[in-house]
Amino acid sequence: MRAISGLWRWRRNPLRRGTDLAEAWVGLVALVLILVGGPVIGALTGGAAQDALQRTARAQLESRHLVTATVIRKLNRSPLDADPETSSGRDLRSRVVADWTAPDGTTHEGKVMADLQSPHAGDHFGMWTDLHGRTAARPLDSATATTHAVLAGTGAALLTAGVIEGARRFALWRMIRRRYARWDRAWDRAGPDWGRTGTGS
Secondary structure (H helix, E strand, O other), X not given: OXXXXXXXXXXXXXXXOHHHHHHHHHHHHHHHHHHHHHHHHHHXXXXXXHHHHHHHHHHHHHHOEEEEEEEEXXXXXXXXXXXXXOOOHHHHOEXXXXXXXXXXXXXXXXXXEEOOOOOOOOOEEEEEEOOOOOEOOOOOOHHXXXXXXXXXXXXXXXXXXXXXXXXXXXXXXXXXXXXXXXXXXXXXXXXXXXXXOOOOO
């Protein structure tokens, strides 16, 4: 709507100032840059993020392995854990002492988090380790990598649009300041009695 109301700046009329046309051009250039530059930068950023994240996901999947661990005993809740009265996604995990066999064939035992709500000795659960059996975080999956890449591309496009809009507003602010300065000089030249009857006669 604002762009439509600004179309008068393009028409030839005796009241149109040079700054009006300059403001119209600044607005048009900013609009084109937002509509073209924003999506292009977003696509380039998203594509680069997608490539990097997919490489990371493949590398993690190659270096991390899902093994089956066996519960030896459940550990008491840590005093640093949240209030047991509150329920959250963490309630589905429990701290246990477990043993597992690494992909290289070595046997390990240690304190780990199990995806079991109420584990008992002998229960089995899956956990991620590196090749030597050290516990590792779940590897990044392809879908999550794609989601992060889309978010990165969208963020880059929005940031680009914000920077362009900020530059447009700054340019308009400078033009308005110059216009006011010219008006002040014009008032000074008119003198203090410009409105009095008989001035200049």
